[in-house]
Amino acid sequence: MSLTGVITLTERLYYTDSFLTEFEARVVAVSREAGDAAVTLDRSAFYPTSGGQVFDTGWLELPGTSNLPRIRVKDVTEDEETGNVLHIVEGGAQGLQPGAIVRGAIDADRRQDHMQQHSGQHVLSAAFEKLYGFATVSFHMGDESCTIDLASDAVNAKQLESVEKLANQVIADDRRVDIRFATPDEARALGVRKRPPTERDRLRLIDIGDFDLNACGGTHVRSTGQIGAILLRKTEKVKQGVRVEFVCGLRAVRTARRDFETLTEAAAVFSTHIWEVPQQVRKSLDEIKSAQKAQHHLLEEVAELQAKQLLQAAQNRGEYKLVVQFFPDRDLAYIKMLAQKLTRNGTAVALLGCGGPQPSLVFGQTPGLENDMGALMKQTVQQLGMRGGGNRDMAQGGAPDRASAEQALLQAAAALR
Numbered sequence: 282m283s284l285t286g287v288i289t290l291t292e293r294l295y296y297t298d299s300f301l302t303e304f305e306a307r308v309v310a311v312s313r314e315a316g317d318a319a320v321t322l323d324r325s326a327f328y329p330t331s332g333g334q335v336f337d338t339g340w341l342e343l344p345g346t347s348n349l350p351r352i353r354v355k356d357v358t359e360d361e362e363t364g365n366v367l368h369i370v371e372g373g374a375q376g377l378q379p380g381a382i383v384r385g386a387i388d389a390d391r392r393q394d395h396m397q398q399h400s401g402q403h404v405l406s407a408a409f410e411k412l413y414g415f416a417t418v419s420f421h422m423g424d425e426s427c428t429i430d431l432a433s434d435a436v437n438a439k440q441l442e443s444v445e446k447l448a449n450q451v452i453a454d455d456r457r458v459d460i461r462f463a464t465p466d467e468a469r470a471l472g473v474r475k476r477p478p479t480e481r482d483r484l485r486l487i488d489i490g491d492f493d494l495n496a497c498g499g500t501h502v503r504s505t506g507q508i509g510a511i512l513l514r515k516t517e518k519v520k521q522g523v524r525v526e527f528v529c530g531l532r533a534v535r536t537a538r539r540d541f542e543t544l545t546e547a548a549a550v551f552s553t554h555i556w557e558v559p560q561q562v563r564k565s566l567d568e569i570k571s572a573q574k575a576q577h578h579l580l581e582e583v584a585e586l587q588a589k590q591l592l593q594a595a596q597n598r599g600e601y602k603l604v605v606q607f608f609p610d611r612d613l614a615y616i617k618m619l620a621q622k623l624t625r626n627g628t629a630v631a632l633l634g635c636g637g638p639q640p641s642l643v644f645g646q647t648p649g650l651e652n653d654m655g656a657l658m659k660q661t662v663q664q665l666g667m668r669g670g671g672n673r674d675m676a677q678g679g680a681p682d683r684a685s686a687e688q689a690l691l692q693a694a695a696a697l698r
């Protein structure tokens with residue numbers, strides 16, 4: 282969006298007071314585009330998205346015009362050309378004209394959350410650097426959680442625990458957080474954590490008492506106690522190092538509460554204490570595995586017996602016995618097992634089918650017999666519009682439904698030599 286008549290840069294009120302949530306300002310410019318408008322003010326407490334921190338939301342209103350609705354500020358950005366703060370408002374900003382005096386009010390809960398996350402990030406980055414020399418290369422603030430990327434190949438659980446402990450100790454110390462202004466040379470002499478860009482002649486430094494000094498344009502708390510708490514979450518390997526997820530302040534409380542509720546629900550399922558959940562889950566998985574093993578053995582025995590019965594009752598077809606049978610309640614694994622037993626325990630051709638969620642066919646013959654099960658299966662499934670195949674002695678395929686599987690068995694039997 283283009284701006285006209287902009288001469289001075291927006292005075293950023295949050296630079297010196299992050300707790301200012303209401304202010305008065307003069308409208309410098311309004312540009313309208315596609316139903317929204319970008320409003321430039323001569324001064325503003327609204328934070329525009331930058332440096333990993335997301336924008337404030339809030340309202341603009343014209344004092345003394347109670348009949349006009351408050352105008353919602355839904356996004357705040359920096360104008361790349363002018364460096365001005367742009368307040369993106371809904372509905373075209375009726376009544377706002379250059380020269381008008383407006384009252385701005387920012388969403389204080391959102392601001393507090395951002396201050397907690399961002400100030401917590403300073404403490405966290407400093408703790409990683411102090412304890413292990415891992416520099417922070419980037420910071421991202423999301424809706425749910427925040428991340429920093431560390432210049433490191435790996436961060437282990439012990440290191441995470443130590444950093445989390447130190448960071449929370451600094452919070453418990455309730456150290457002062459001061460804002461200072463200095464030249465890049467002065468900043469370096471003071472021992473700033475991250476080497477600041479040199480093109481600016483005046484830097485804003487965030488000084489966490491005897492713990493960290495860093496150049497930053499964001500909004501921060503007045504003392505570390507206001508961060509509340511830092512909770513480290515998962516880590517993952519990324520291109521530039523290791524990404525560490527974290528939450529601060531009330532987000533940490535919300536996250537811990539959700540974790541607790543999730544664990545409590547899982548513990549109730551197992552009728553156990555939440556700390557016993559991993560042990561119970563492992564135990565249950567072991568039990569499932571041995572139950573599956575036992576079931577497999579039982580099915581082997583059932584198949585062995587059933588093969589015997591079927592062979593006894595089967596009709597003779599010259600040199601072999603023919604078994605044609607459909608099992609509505611069995612699955613493919615079982616009829617495969619049965620086909621193997623039928624063709625190994627006697628001289629037989631077995632044409633078997635099963636129902637269940639995935640109706641299937643298995644054709645088998647005792648090796649040496651002169652039919653071709655693979656070819657017979659291909660021919661059968663082709664007619665059904667399904668897939669299947671195999672070798673000369675054993676083949677399997679799918680059927681669209683139970684009735685066509687049963688029908689296909691009879692057709693295949695008629696095609697045998």
Ligand SMILES: [Zn+2]
Nearest residue numbers: 399497498499
């Ligand atoms: Zn900062």
